[in-house]
Amino acid sequence: MxxxxxxxxxxxxxxxxxxxxxxxxIEPSDILIIERDSELGGTLNQCIHSGFGKSYLDEVVTGTExxxxxxxxxxxxxxxxxxxxxxxxxxxxxxxxxxxxxxxxCTIKAEAIVLAMGCREKxxxxxQIGGTRPAGVFSAGAVQRIVNLKGYMPGKKTVVLGSGDxxxxxxxxxxxxxxxxxxxxxxxxxxxxxxxxVTECLDNFEIPLYYSTTVTKILGKERIEAVEISKVDKxxxxxxxxxxxxxxxxxVYQCGLVPENEIIKETGIRLDTRTKGAYVNQYFETxxxxxxxxxNAVRIHDLVDFIxxxxxxxxxxxxxxxxxxxxxxxSTVRIKNSDKILYSVPQHLDEYDEGIEDCxxxxxxxxxxxxxxxxxxxxxxxxxxxxxGKMSWLETxxxxxxxxxxxxxxxxxxxxxxxxxxxxxxxxxxxx
Amino acid sequence: MAITSxxxxxxxxxxxxxxxxxxxAKYNIKAAVLEAGIxxxxxxxxxxxxxxxxxxxxxxxxxxxxxxxxxCALMEDxxxxxxxxxxxxxxxxxxxxxxxxxxxxxxxxxGEANGVPDLEIIDEKRLHELEPxxxxxAKHALVAPSAGIVCPYDLAYALCENAATNGVKFYFEFKVSxxxxxxxxxxxxxxxxxxxxxxxxxxAGLFVDEIAGMVGEKLPFDIIPRRGEYMLxxxxxxxTASHTLFVTPSEKGKGILISPxxxxxxxxxxxxxxxxxxxxxxxxxxxxxxxxxxxxIIVEDINLDATITTFAGVRATPTSGDFYIQESEKFKNxxxxxxxxxxxxxxxxxxxxYVLDILKSCGLPLLEKSxxxxxxxKDGNCKQFYEMTEEERVNAISKDPRYAKVVCRxxxxxxxxxxxxxxxxxxxxxxxxxKRRTRAGxxxxxxxxxxxxxxxxxxxxxxxxxxxxxxxTSNSNILYGKTx
Numbered sequence: 005m006x007x008x009x010x011x012x013x014x015x016x017x018x019x020x021x022x023x024x025x026x027x028x029x030i031e032p033s034d035i036l037i038i039e040r041d042s043e044l045g046g047t048l049n050q051c052i053h054s055g056f057g058k059s060y061l062d063e064v065v066t067g068t069e070x071x072x073x074x075x076x077x078x079x080x081x082x083x084x085x086x087x088x089x090x091x092x093x094x095x096x097x098x099x100x101x102x103x104x105x106x107x108x109x110c111t112i113k114a115e116a117i118v119l120a121m122g123c124r125e126k127x128x129x130x131x132q133i134g135g136t137r138p139a140g141v142f143s144a145g146a147v148q149r150i151v152n153l154k155g156y157m158p159g160k161k162t163v164v165l166g167s168g169d170x171x172x173x174x175x176x177x178x179x180x181x182x183x184x185x186x187x188x189x190x191x192x193x194x195x196x197x198x199x200x201x202v203t204e205c206l207d208n209f210e211i212p213l214y215y216s217t218t219v220t221k222i223l224g225k226e227r228i229e230a231v232e233i234s235k236v237d238k239x240x241x242x243x244x245x246x247x248x249x250x251x252x253x254x255x256v257y258q259c260g261l262v263p264e265n266e267i268i269k270e271t272g273i274r275l276d277t278r279t280k281g282a283y284v285n286q287y288f289e290t291x292x293x294x295x296x297x298x299x300n301a302v303r304i305h306d307l308v309d310f311i312x313x314x315x316x317x318x319x320x321x322x323x324x325x326x327x328x329x330x331x332x333x334x335s336t337v338r339i340k341n342s343d344k345i346l347y348s349v350p351q352h353l354d355e356y357d358e359g360i361e362d363c364x365x366x367x368x369x370x371x372x373x374x375x376x377x378x379x380x381x382x383x384x385x386x387x388x389x390x391x392x393g394k395m396s397w398l399e400t401x402x403x404x405x406x407x408x409x410x411x412x413x414x415x416x417x418x419x420x421x422x423x424x425x426x427x428x429x430x431x432x433x434x435x436x
Numbered sequence: 437m438a439i440t441s442x443x444x445x446x447x448x449x450x451x452x453x454x455x456x457x458x459x460x461a462k463y464n465i466k467a468a469v470l471e472a473g474i475x476x477x478x479x480x481x482x483x484x485x486x487x488x489x490x491x492x493x494x495x496x497x498x499x500x501x502x503x504x505x506x507x508c509a510l511m512e513d514x515x516x517x518x519x520x521x522x523x524x525x526x527x528x529x530x531x532x533x534x535x536x537x538x539x540x541x542x543x544x545x546x547g548e549a550n551g552v553p554d555l556e557i558i559d560e561k562r563l564h565e566l567e568p569x570x571x572x573x574a575k576h577a578l579v580a581p582s583a584g585i586v587c588p589y590d591l592a593y594a595l596c597e598n599a600a601t602n603g604v605k606f607y608f609e610f611k612v613s614x615x616x617x618x619x620x621x622x623x624x625x626x627x628x629x630x631x632x633x634x635x636x637x638x639x640a641g642l643f644v645d646e647i648a649g650m651v652g653e654k655l656p657f658d659i660i661p662r663r664g665e666y667m668l669x670x671x672x673x674x675x676t677a678s679h680t681l682f683v684t685p686s687e688k689g690k691g692i693l694i695s696p697x698x699x700x701x702x703x704x705x706x707x708x709x710x711x712x713x714x715x716x717x718x719x720x721x722x723x724x725x726x727x728x729x730x731x732x733i734i735v736e737d738i739n740l741d742a743t744i745t746t747f748a749g750v751r752a753t754p755t756s757g758d759f760y761i762q763e764s765e766k767f768k769n770x771x772x773x774x775x776x777x778x779x780x781x782x783x784x785x786x787x788x789x790y791v792l793d794i795l796k797s798c799g800l801p802l803l804e805k806s807x808x809x810x811x812x813x814k815d816g817n818c819k820q821f822y823e824m825t826e827e828e829r830v831n832a833i834s835k836d837p838r839y840a841k842v843v844c845r846x847x848x849x850x851x852x853x854x855x856x857x858x859x860x861x862x863x864x865x866x867x868x869x870x871k872r873r874t875r876a877g878x879x880x881x882x883x884x885x886x887x888x889x890x891x892x893x894x895x896x897x898x899x900x901x902x903x904x905x906x907x908x909t910s911n912s913n914i915l916y917g918k919t920x
Contacts, residue, residue, distance in 0.1 A: 040842065040845065088840075088841050089840075090841075090842035090845060090848075092848065103829070103833065103839075103840045103841075103842060103850070104840055105837050105840050105841065108830065108833045108834065108837075108840055109826065109829045109830050109833050109840065124880075124881050124884075124885070125881065125884055127744050127745065127880065127881060127882040127884065128745070128882065129667075129668070129743040129744040129745040129746060129882065130741060130743060130744075132667075132719075132721070132724050132743065132746055134718065134719050134720045134721045134723075134724070135718045135719065136717065136718045137717075137747065138907070138912060139906070139907035139908070139912035139913060139914050140914075142884070143881075143884040145884060146884040146885070146887065146888070149888065150888050150915065151919055154888055154892075154902070155918055155919050156888075156902060156903065156915040156916070156917065156918060156919065157915065157916040157917055157918070157919055158915065158916060159916045160916055181919045181920050182919075182920050220721060221718075225715075225911075226907075226908070226909050226910070226911040226912035227907075227911055227912050227913060242721065253916065254916070266845075266846070266880075
C-alpha cells in the first residue's frame with residue numbers, strides 16, 4: 005500500500021498534525037493515521053481532568069473532550085485512520101511494517117512520515133526499591149488508565165511515590181473514587197509538579213505530602229501489605245534509622261516519562277541522549293529527509309500547548325517537503341547548550357535559499373532559579389539576551405528567532421544557549 | 437475416594453523435576469509431577485543467572501563436574517528439539533592481576549580435566565577486541581566457547597509441556613506434607629489430596645531435606661538457602677557484553693557476572709547471602725548496591741540507569757558442595773535429586789539422564805512409548821508472533837485475527853499469543869503465568885501498559901470477573917473492585 009503521509013500515533017500531536025497538514029493544503033485522502041489503541045486520542049482519553057486546549061481552542065477543556073473534538077474534526081475531513089494497529093518498524097526508505105485488523109500484516113510505503121508516538125513511563129526498576137514483588141504495584145499512568153478507562157480501583161488504601169503532576173492528579177482521582185491515599189512521598193525537598201496541583205489535588209483532599217522521603221521497601225507476599233518509607237539526604241540516599249512502615253493495599257509510583265521511539269531503532273534516525281527524542285531542525289524534521297516528529301516523541305512537554313505548536317509547524321513543513329523533496333539546506337547551525345540548560349529543541353537550524361525563517365528554539369533549565377538571564381552566543385559574542393527572571397525545569401523557555409536574530413545567526417557553525425543566574429542585580433555567576 | 441496410582445511421582449516442577457518428567461514421558465510409564473507452587477518453575481528455576489556454565493568451576497571428580505560438562509554439551513540439541521531460545525555465546529572469566537592469571541590457569545587445568553572443550557586464556561588485546569566495554573584494567577581472560585545462555589523457566593515450561601503432551605499428569609498447589617510407605621507404594625499427601633506411586637523422585641529443590649524427612653531420612657548434608665539478587669537491563673544495553681562475563685573467583689565467591697540474555701536484555705548479579713527463609717525472594721538496597729559495585733569492576737560505564745526490574749532467587753546450597761543424586765539409603769525406589777544449586781540449569785540435561793539410569797537400575801521398566809511426540813504440543817513447538825517469519829505472520833493473522841492485535845508493545849506479544857498461552861498443555865491462569873510464557877509485561881514498561889488488557893483476556897477466557905484475576909498466587913488479585 006502507498007500513502008503520501010503516514011502519521012504514527014493519534015494523540016494530540018498526531019491529530020493536530022493531520023489537521024494542520026490539511027490546513028496547509030494537503031488532501032485529507034493523502035493522509036493515514038495509525039493508532040495502536042482502539043480509539044483516537046492517545047493519552048488524552050484517560051485525562052478526564054481539565055486543563056487542555058488553551059492555545060488551540062481558546063478555552064480550557066478536559067483531555068477527553070479535546071480528544072473527541074479532534075477526532076470529530078478528523079472524521080469530518082474523512083482522513084483515514086486505522087486503530088488497534090501497531091507499527092512494528094520503520095525503515096529509511098519510509099516503509100512502515102504494520103499489523104492491523106483491517107489490513108493484516110502489511111507494508112505501507114510513505115512519502116513523508118510523522119512520528120507522533122508520544123511517551124511512556126519509566127518503570128520501578130529505575131527506582132530500585134527493595135522488598136518483594138506482590139500484586140498491587142502500579143505506575144501512575146497505569147492507574148489513571150485502570151480507573152478512568154476500565155472503571156476499576158487499584159486498591160482502597162494507597163501510598164504514592166513521586167509528586168509529579170500525574171502522580172498528584174492520580175492521588176486526587178483515587179480520593180474522589182472513595183479510596184484513601186495514605187501519603188504522597190517526594191524524595192526531593194520540593195514538589196516535582198506545580199504548586200497549583202499540590203493545593204488542588206493534595207491539600208484540598210487532606211492527602212499528606214512528605215518531602216525528602218522515599219519508599220525503600222515493598223512488603224507483602226501475594227498482595228502488597230505495606231511499604232517502608234525513609235527520609236533521604238540531599239544526594240537522595242535513604243537515611244538509616246528513619247524507616248517507617250505504612251500499611252497499604254496498593255502502591256503507585258511515578259518516576260518520569262520518556263519519549264517512545266522504539267520503532268525507529270533501525271531507521272537510522274539520530275536520537276538526542278538528553279531528550280531521548282530525535283535530533284530535529286526547526287521544521288521538526290529528523291536527519292532522515294521526509295521523516296518528521298512532534299509531541300512527546302521529541303521531548304517530554306510540560307503543556308499540550310507546546311505540542312500543538314510543534315504539530316502545526318510539522319503540518320506546514322510536510323507540505324513544503326512534498327512540494328520539493330530534493331531541496332537541500334545550504335548550511336546548518338548547531339545549537340549547543342551551556343550548563344544550566346538541560347536541553348534545547350531543535351538541535352540545529354537549517355538554512356535554505358530563503359534564509360532561516362522565523363522559528364522558535366525551545367529549552368529547559370536543569371534547576372530552580374530566581375533570576376535567570378538567557379543569552380545566545382555566536383563565537384563567544386552575545387547575539388541575543390533576555391531576562392527570564394524566575395524559571396524552573398518545570399517550564400519550557402522559548403527563544404524567538406526573528407528575522408533580525410536570524411541575520412545575526414547566519415554564517416555560524418554553531419550557537420550556544422547560555423543561562424546565568426543574576427545575583428543582586430548585576431553580578432552574574434557562571435557556576436553550574 | 438480412590439487414590440490414583442502412578443508408576444513414578446516426581447516431587448517438584450523446577451528444572452530437575454521438569455527434565456525428569458520429560459525423560460520419563462518417552463516411555464510407557466504412568467507418571468505425575470507434584471508441584472507445591474501454582475506453576476512450573478516456581479522456585480529457584482524462576483530466578484537465577486540463566487547461564488549454561490561450561491564446567492570448569494566444579495572440582496575434578498565431583499558429580500557436579502561430570503553432569504555440568506555433559507549437560508552443557510547436550511543443551512543445544514535439547515533446546516532445538518523443544519524450540520527454546522538458547523545461545524552458545526561463550527563465557528569469559530576476567531583477570532585483573534598476576535594472581536588472577538594464576539587462578540585462571542588453575543581453572544583452565546581443572547576445566548580440561550573435567551572435559552570442557554576448547555578452553556583458552558587470552559591477553560588484554562584479544563579480550564578488548566571480544567568485549568570492548570570491559571574495563572581497561574582487565575588483563576587476561578579464560579574463554580570457554582562451549583558456555584551459553586538459556587531462559588530457565590522457558591526451558592522448564594518446554595520440558596513440562598512436552599511431558600504433559602505425552603501423558604504425564606501435573607498437580608499444582610500440591611505441597612507434599614506427608615509420605616507413607618507400605619513396602620510397595622508410597623502415598624503422598626497434601627492435606628486431603630493423595631496420590632501414590634512405586635517410585636518417587638524427590639526434586640523439591642530448596643525443600644529436598646524436608647521431603648526426605650517425611651520418610652524419616654536425614655540427608656548427609658544441610659540445605660542452606662542462599663539468596664541471589666539481580667538487576668535486569670533494558671534491551672538497549674545489549675552492547676554491554678556479548679559473552680557471559682565473570683570476574684576471577686576469590687575467597688569471597690564467584691563474584692558478580694554480566695551476561696546477555698537470550699531475549700536481548702542484560703542480566704547483572706548475583707550476590708550470595710544466606711537467608712533465614714527459603715521463600716525470601718526480596719531485594720535489598722544494600723544488595724543492589726553490592727551488585728552495582730561488582731558490575732562496575734567488569735564494565736566501569738555499565739548503564740545501570742537502564743534497569744527495568746530487580747529480582748531475587750533463592751538457591752538450595754548443600755553444605756557438602758556437590759550434587760547428591762541417588763536412591764535413598766533407607767527406602768527402595770525413593771530417589772533424591774538434591775543439592776542442585778548452580779550449575780543446576782546447565783547440568784539439567786545430564787541430571788535427567790542420570791536419574792533415568794537410577795530408575796532403570798531400581799527396576800523401572802523402560803519401554804518406549806508408541807506415538808511419542810517430541811515437541812511441546814501435538815502441533816509442534818509453539819511459535820510466537822515476534823518469532824515468526826513474515827509469511828508465518830500473514831498466515832497466523834489470516835487464521836486468527838487476534839494475531840494482528842499487539843497487546844504488549846515492548847515485546848511484540850499479540851492477543852493471539854496470549855490466548856495460546858492460556859490454552860497450552862499446562863495452561864496459564866494468571867497474569868504472571870502469561871508473562872513468563874509469552875514475555876508480555878517483561879519489557880521496558882514492565883506491564884504497565886498491557887497488564888490490564890491481559891487481565892481482561894484472562895477474565896474473558898475463564899469467564900470470571902476482572903477483579904478476580906490474579907497476578908500469580910490465589911491471594912494476589914490485581915485490581916480491587918469497581919470504581920464508584
